[in-house]
Amino acid sequence: MSEMKEYSLPVPVKPPAEIESLELPVPPGLDEKATKGDEIVLFVGPQHGGSGHMRLIVRVHGDVIREVIPDPGFVHRGVEKLAENKLYIQNIPLVERPAIMDCVNFSLGYVRAIEQAMDIEVPERAKYIRTMLAEICRIGTHFYDAGILSVFLGHTTGFMWPFALRELACEVLMRVAGARITASYVVPGGVRRDVDNSTLNYIYEATTYIQRKAKDFERIFVRNPVTIARLKDVAALSKKEAIKYGIVGPFLRACGVEYDVRAVEPYDAYDELTWDVIVADEGDSYSRFLVRVNEIQQSISIIKQCVKALKDMPQGNIVSADIAGKKKAKEGEEKRGLDTVKGAFFRLFGRLTLPAGEYTTLTEAARGTLLYTIVSDGKSNAPYRLRVVTPGWCYLKGFMESLKGCRVADLQAVYGSFGYFPPEADR
Amino acid sequence: MLSYNALLEMFRQNSVGIPIITRKLVLYHTATKVAYIPPVTSLFAKIPILNLIVALIFWKPFFAVLFAPGLVCILIALLPIIWFERKVTARVQWRYGPLEISRDIGGLIQPMADGMRYFFQEVITHREAHRPYFLQFPLLTFLPVLLPILVIPAGTIYAINTPYSIPAAIALISLIPMIIVAIGWASNSKYAYVGSLREAFMYFSYEIVLIIAAMSMVILYGSANAIEIVKEQSVIPGVILNPLAALVFFIAIVMATSRFPFEIPEADPEVVFGPFVEYTGIIFGLVMTIAYEKLYLLCLLFSILFLGGWNGPFIPPLGDLSPVLWLFLKTFVLMMIFVFFRTFYGRYRLDQALKIGWSTLMGFAIVGLGISLGLGAINIAGWL
Incomplete structure (x- = not known):
């Protein structure tokens, strides 16, 4: 068979004016070149139904994506710069803002950097409460991402159910911390207030309910033939590529790399609990999604262990004595911390100053490894520099690379499979 | 004169x-x-x-096109079916669905309220559009929607009694994708372009199997006249005689009317309502209902070909309207089944839909044709 010859039709198409006026991050002449050739350049976002708060500049040949150029930064709020003008304690609500549902993980990383600088030992009960709430937030975030993926695939029931289940995570946060999202619950040296037994019972029931309903969700969406057809073998990344592009978190584990900060450098109560690191080998969109679906089950198991441990513990002692620093321990008695920060907040944290130096922590947030670096000059009560590297920003490159060779319709499926959250990446 | x-x-x-x-x-x-x-x-x-x-x-021809089973019946079917679609989806998804407008009847008149809103919205024609075509194609859709009614009979009410009614109806229904592609072209926008291309590809994937499935029933009954076909089914409906053709026709309808899981041309996260992306106001209201109108027409055909059409107990007070009522009920139940797919399916990709249309569905269609040929031969021999 002779090779098919391509005929170009003289269609009077002008490159759009916005390519100059919007100062897009594209090589000059991209749209002219594409228009004259056999490609079209699609601007997906930032007000597109399936783009989130970012613009994707997609070079399409026929139905196949040749290249995707991201244009992030639409929700950049300058968290790092704002942090330099606030007290250490005031930065806790600030650092949660990038990923509102993942609030405890985000404040946990920041607070642990402060604790590392001041060499604070956190009481056992506070550790367990932190771990429990971090996992609640992980469940909430994973459900949120599953919902977004479902609606990108057009599956509206798969959107509504996880969002309804996420409400339970919000409710737990509300009962424990007082806010549905952005709880600002973790403070240096412990947590803001104690969790009573009735709340613990509620958490246990809520997780049991989530466990039961997550099975229904699996039946209707995860094992749905249409979902499998749309996600299986789409935008697969090999182990090597995943490491090369610096992918983090569940998406790295989906490519067969067994790396989880909770297991490698355990913090809080993770080394005292039993759980598995979920790993998949395929590295395609479906395994990226499945890893997170299975992580929900692991998180539920962690929460149940935490609830059990917390019930066995005596109430109180949730802020470390190292930071409370007032009561002297009697002879033969262990130094006891505070039962609540109520009334002592400004005394404890108002003049918090870190010793000079650079303090870095790694945290496993829901979407991947989260890095905080605090640089302190030793005199100021605000950080000299706060560096936040969010997981979204880390895997943006891998996300863009994996899209090459996919179909146009896959763009949203891959977007959802990565759970990309622009506010988190842009900080 | x-x-x-x-x-x-x-x-x-x-x-x-x-x-x-x-x-x-x-x-x-x-x-x-x-x-x-x-x-x-x-x-x-x-x-x-x-x-x-x-x-x-x-006058029967006029009544058929404008009242039953024509325009008025389409509107009567359309309003509850849009409501039903939203309500049943909401019920599955732990929500209420439309409720606030007319609480006593569960928000049944919500589609009317939406239509009213469309009426008072501004109709924007963007600068790049081919203005005359852009505004006139949505109105032209009434042609391919109402013309098939001329040849689709409902009991004794029909406009044209022709021995070619089934092929003629399918040919006239096939004009609807042409209008949609033309709408996408007149919009002159990238997303409308991608959407109308998808519509054209989808048209490729379902049309042949739809025709094969319909023709296999024509072969089975030995007539392409809808009245004859319904008479043949007075004992056994076609869906039992040739379930494979019924299945193929069913899936082809899902593809043809862009219901889930084949809601590909209008996929809103991907191409933002595809060919209709630039429409606003009442004209958007018109183009939005095209798929539902097409669904109504194809469901009419499905009930005539496979479910015994207007066969049913005669209701004396209704007279000629009695068979229309049975046909309408069957059609409406079918439409309810089709819109229910929204709750438990996602959306296939375009290439996967093409693959399904040309491999699995085509294979079923050909086997169904074979069954029909066999049964038709028996029928001619007079054993049935």
């Missing part, structure tokens, strides 16, 4: 018989006395112009 009276007589000769409207209602009847209420239509029988209008309305 027909005279006024000849025209009136022509209309009256072929008028729809509905006892409660066009016939005398007998109140009681004894040996000597008959008391009756005169038919509503006779009120206008002597008034010069009105009697012609009334006769025209009840």
